[in-house]
Amino acid sequence: MCDVQGKLIAWLDRELPTAEANEVERHIEQCRECQRWVATYGHVSETFDAYCDAVMVAKEPRRVSRWVPVLASSLVAASIMLLVLLRGRVEPAPVLAPTVATASAPVPAPSLAAMPGPRKPTMRRRHAAPRVHRRATEVQPMDTAIEIAIPAEAMFPPGAVPDGINFIAELRIATDGSVKQIRLRQ
Amino acid sequence: MSDDSVPLALPLPRLSAGSAEVTKLYRELRKPLLRYLICLGLSNDEAQDVVQDAFVSLQRHLSSGGDQKNIRGWLFRVAHNQARNRQTSYDRRFGKTLDGGMDFLADSATPEQVLLRKEKLRRVAAAIQLLTECERECLLLRAGGLRYREIGEVLGIATSTVGDTVERAMRKLAEKCNV
Numbered sequence: 001m002c003d004v005q006g007k008l009i010a011w012l013d014r015e016l017p018t019a020e021a022n023e024v025e026r027h028i029e030q031c032r033e034c035q036r037w038v039a040t041y042g043h044v045s046e047t048f049d050a051y052c053d054a055v056m057v058a059k060e061p062r063r064v065s066r067w068v069p070v071l072a073s074s075l076v077a078a079s080i081m082l083l084v085l086l087r088g089r090v091e092p093a094p095v096l097a098p099t100v101a102t103a104s105a106p107v108p109a110p111s112l113a114a115m116p117g118p119r120k121p122t123m124r125r126r127h128a129a130p131r132v133h134r135r136a137t138e139v140q141p142m143d144t145a146i147e148i149a150i151p152a153e154a155m156f157p158p159g160a161v162p163d164g165i166n167f168i169a170e171l172r173i174a175t176d177g178s179v180k181q182i183r184l185r186q
Numbered sequence: 187m188s189d190d191s192v193p194l195a196l197p198l199p200r201l202s203a204g205s206a207e208v209t210k211l212y213r214e215l216r217k218p219l220l221r222y223l224i225c226l227g228l229s230n231d232e233a234q235d236v237v238q239d240a241f242v243s244l245q246r247h248l249s250s251g252g253d254q255k256n257i258r259g260w261l262f263r264v265a266h267n268q269a270r271n272r273q274t275s276y277d278r279r280f281g282k283t284l285d286g287g288m289d290f291l292a293d294s295a296t297p298e299q300v301l302l303r304k305e306k307l308r309r310v311a312a313a314i315q316l317l318t319e320c321e322r323e324c325l326l327l328r329a330g331g332l333r334y335r336e337i338g339e340v341l342g343i344a345t346s347t348v349g350d351t352v353e354r355a356m357r358k359l360a361e362k363c364n365v
């Protein structure tokens with residue numbers, strides 16, 4: 001075994017002082033055994049490096065499979081379709097516009113009980129309780145207005161007013177069915 | 187041992203915290219640090235955390251006007267100590283089988299070559315387990331591009347001891363691996 005053999009790795013790593021490195025280099029050029037050891041150490045270093053790289057690759061987070069985005073988008077599409085279908089099954093909330101009815105006199109004033117009261121919206125949705133509650137408040141019916149045409153001769157003695165004159169009584173019905181306002185106009 | 191150290195690819199003027207040089211240093215040393223920590227036995231996530239913490243510590247070090255002679259060795263030392271704190275049993279995990287990690291070998295080789303290389307790495311893994319903790323760490327830091335003096339600073343041992351340890355470890359590997 002050469003005396004220089006203990007310095008071969010330091011020489012490979014360029015850790016020897018210049019003079020000593022030159023001496024080792026000259027020796028290696030002549031010594032077959034040291035040449036073989038230098039080659040071996042070179043291989044060991046490379047293999048160790050490759051091993052470290054392999055350890056690093058082994059511990060890297062796994063790559064996401066190419067099917068994952070496809071599956072994810074399919075799932076999203078299916079969810080959207082399901083949502084649309086469910087929404088379609090919910091009966092649309094009624095929008096209550098003011099009802100204007102014109103009746104010709106002499107017509108007895110309609111009883112309040114017979115009037116259409118505010119209609120409670122029917123909800124068939126099952127799973128979105130808070131949403132149902134919000135919708136119920138959104139569709140509060142507006143006041144119902146009724147116009148009644150009253151001939152003037154029905155209110156005054158015959159001849160007191162010219163023929164063909166009518167009065168219009170406009171009734172506004174509150175949500176609880178009571179008469180909120182009565183306005184008489186000609 | 188010679189005292190000349192291989193300079194970083196990045197020229198290191200006076201670094202200041204938050205400077206562009208620190209960002210370059212991060213880009214240059216992040217991967218070697220990660221590899222070192224992962225090979226010590228940390229998980230990928232742990233290693234990422236340790237590297238980030240090490241660079242945060244570097245910022246503090248620079249802000250407080252700390253020594254800038256050997257930033258690379260300093261970073262490895264900080265990372266090494268943090269890894270020690272996090273992972274007390276990393277030596278048992280070092281060198282575990284790598285069946286899941288050799289896929290990259292198949293990129294440019296025939297199946298026979300892949301098999302041979304896998305076999306060679308398995309032999310290295312088995313041989314590494316026979317090394318002492320200090321020998322493994324010396325080889326890892328050497329593979330990370332550190333000079334013997336820097337390795338000595340990281341591990342807290344003399345430069346001459348590093349030379350002897352590296353030489354002994356390499357000889358053991360050469361004998362066990364038959365490469």
